[in-house]
Amino acid sequence: MAQGEAVLQAAGSAKPWLRAYVVLSLLTGARTSLRGLTWSHVVAYDAGQKQWRPVTAAGWKHDGFTL
Known part of the structure:
Protein backbone atom coordinates (compact mmCIF):
# COMPACT_ATOMS: atom_id res chain seq x y z
CA MET A 1 0.00 0.00 0.00
CA ALA A 2 2.80 2.40 0.86
CA GLN A 3 4.47 1.78 -2.51
CA GLY A 4 1.24 2.55 -4.36
CA GLU A 5 0.78 5.76 -2.41
CA ALA A 6 4.37 6.79 -3.16
CA VAL A 7 3.88 6.14 -6.88
CA LEU A 8 0.65 8.15 -6.89
CA GLN A 9 2.33 11.04 -5.11
CA ALA A 10 5.22 11.01 -7.57
CA ALA A 11 2.78 10.89 -10.50
CA GLY A 12 1.05 13.99 -9.14
CA SER A 13 3.65 16.21 -10.79
CA ALA A 14 3.81 14.24 -14.05
CA LYS A 15 2.18 15.15 -17.34
CA ARG A 53 -15.80 -6.47 -34.33
CA PRO A 54 -13.03 -3.96 -33.52
CA VAL A 55 -14.51 -0.76 -32.10
CA THR A 56 -12.64 1.11 -34.81
CA ALA A 57 -15.02 -0.57 -37.28
CA ALA A 58 -18.10 -1.26 -35.14
CA GLY A 59 -18.27 2.04 -33.24
CA TRP A 60 -19.15 2.62 -29.58
CA LYS A 61 -22.94 2.17 -29.51
CA HIS A 62 -22.88 -1.43 -28.26
CA ASP A 63 -23.54 -3.17 -24.95
CA GLY A 64 -20.53 -5.51 -24.81
CA PHE A 65 -16.82 -4.75 -25.12
CA THR A 66 -13.71 -6.85 -24.51
CA LEU A 67 -10.04 -7.21 -25.46
Missing part, protein backbone atom coordinates in the same frame (compact mmCIF):
# COMPACT_ATOMS: atom_id res chain seq x y z
CA PRO A 16 -1.60 14.48 -17.30
CA TRP A 17 -1.41 11.48 -19.67
CA LEU A 18 1.29 9.82 -17.56
CA ARG A 19 -0.61 10.49 -14.33
CA ALA A 20 -3.73 8.93 -15.89
CA TYR A 21 -1.70 5.90 -17.01
CA VAL A 22 -0.28 5.41 -13.49
CA VAL A 23 -3.69 5.73 -11.83
CA LEU A 24 -5.32 3.36 -14.33
CA SER A 25 -2.52 0.83 -13.92
CA LEU A 26 -2.72 0.90 -10.13
CA LEU A 27 -6.52 0.72 -9.99
CA THR A 28 -6.85 -2.11 -12.52
CA GLY A 29 -3.68 -4.05 -11.77
CA ALA A 30 -2.70 -3.62 -15.43
CA ARG A 31 0.75 -4.82 -16.32
CA THR A 32 3.17 -2.85 -18.46
CA SER A 33 2.65 -5.37 -21.26
CA LEU A 34 -0.71 -3.67 -21.90
CA ARG A 35 1.06 -0.60 -23.26
CA GLY A 36 1.14 -2.20 -26.71
CA LEU A 37 -2.63 -2.40 -26.93
CA THR A 38 -4.39 -0.15 -29.41
CA TRP A 39 -8.08 0.62 -30.01
CA SER A 40 -8.12 -2.03 -32.73
CA HIS A 41 -7.57 -4.62 -29.97
CA VAL A 42 -10.81 -3.58 -28.25
CA VAL A 43 -13.83 -5.32 -29.74
CA ALA A 44 -17.56 -4.73 -29.42
CA TYR A 45 -20.35 -7.21 -29.96
CA ASP A 46 -22.29 -6.08 -33.01
CA ALA A 47 -25.75 -7.61 -32.50
CA GLY A 48 -26.83 -6.62 -36.02
CA GLN A 49 -24.04 -8.69 -37.56
CA LYS A 50 -23.97 -11.20 -34.68
CA GLN A 51 -20.21 -11.00 -34.31
CA TRP A 52 -17.42 -9.32 -32.37
Whole structure:
Protein backbone atom coordinates (compact mmCIF):
# COMPACT_ATOMS: atom_id res chain seq x y z
CA MET A 1 0.00 0.00 0.00
CA ALA A 2 2.80 2.40 0.86
CA GLN A 3 4.47 1.78 -2.51
CA GLY A 4 1.24 2.55 -4.36
CA GLU A 5 0.78 5.76 -2.41
CA ALA A 6 4.37 6.79 -3.16
CA VAL A 7 3.88 6.14 -6.88
CA LEU A 8 0.65 8.15 -6.89
CA GLN A 9 2.33 11.04 -5.11
CA ALA A 10 5.22 11.01 -7.57
CA ALA A 11 2.78 10.89 -10.50
CA GLY A 12 1.05 13.99 -9.14
CA SER A 13 3.65 16.21 -10.79
CA ALA A 14 3.81 14.24 -14.05
CA LYS A 15 2.18 15.15 -17.34
CA PRO A 16 -1.60 14.48 -17.30
CA TRP A 17 -1.41 11.48 -19.67
CA LEU A 18 1.29 9.82 -17.56
CA ARG A 19 -0.61 10.49 -14.33
CA ALA A 20 -3.73 8.93 -15.89
CA TYR A 21 -1.70 5.90 -17.01
CA VAL A 22 -0.28 5.41 -13.49
CA VAL A 23 -3.69 5.73 -11.83
CA LEU A 24 -5.32 3.36 -14.33
CA SER A 25 -2.52 0.83 -13.92
CA LEU A 26 -2.72 0.90 -10.13
CA LEU A 27 -6.52 0.72 -9.99
CA THR A 28 -6.85 -2.11 -12.52
CA GLY A 29 -3.68 -4.05 -11.77
CA ALA A 30 -2.70 -3.62 -15.43
CA ARG A 31 0.75 -4.82 -16.32
CA THR A 32 3.17 -2.85 -18.46
CA SER A 33 2.65 -5.37 -21.26
CA LEU A 34 -0.71 -3.67 -21.90
CA ARG A 35 1.06 -0.60 -23.26
CA GLY A 36 1.14 -2.20 -26.71
CA LEU A 37 -2.63 -2.40 -26.93
CA THR A 38 -4.39 -0.15 -29.41
CA TRP A 39 -8.08 0.62 -30.01
CA SER A 40 -8.12 -2.03 -32.73
CA HIS A 41 -7.57 -4.62 -29.97
CA VAL A 42 -10.81 -3.58 -28.25
CA VAL A 43 -13.83 -5.32 -29.74
CA ALA A 44 -17.56 -4.73 -29.42
CA TYR A 45 -20.35 -7.21 -29.96
CA ASP A 46 -22.29 -6.08 -33.01
CA ALA A 47 -25.75 -7.61 -32.50
CA GLY A 48 -26.83 -6.62 -36.02
CA GLN A 49 -24.04 -8.69 -37.56
CA LYS A 50 -23.97 -11.20 -34.68
CA GLN A 51 -20.21 -11.00 -34.31
CA TRP A 52 -17.42 -9.32 -32.37
CA ARG A 53 -15.80 -6.47 -34.33
CA PRO A 54 -13.03 -3.96 -33.52
CA VAL A 55 -14.51 -0.76 -32.10
CA THR A 56 -12.64 1.11 -34.81
CA ALA A 57 -15.02 -0.57 -37.28
CA ALA A 58 -18.10 -1.26 -35.14
CA GLY A 59 -18.27 2.04 -33.24
CA TRP A 60 -19.15 2.62 -29.58
CA LYS A 61 -22.94 2.17 -29.51
CA HIS A 62 -22.88 -1.43 -28.26
CA ASP A 63 -23.54 -3.17 -24.95
CA GLY A 64 -20.53 -5.51 -24.81
CA PHE A 65 -16.82 -4.75 -25.12
CA THR A 66 -13.71 -6.85 -24.51
CA LEU A 67 -10.04 -7.21 -25.46
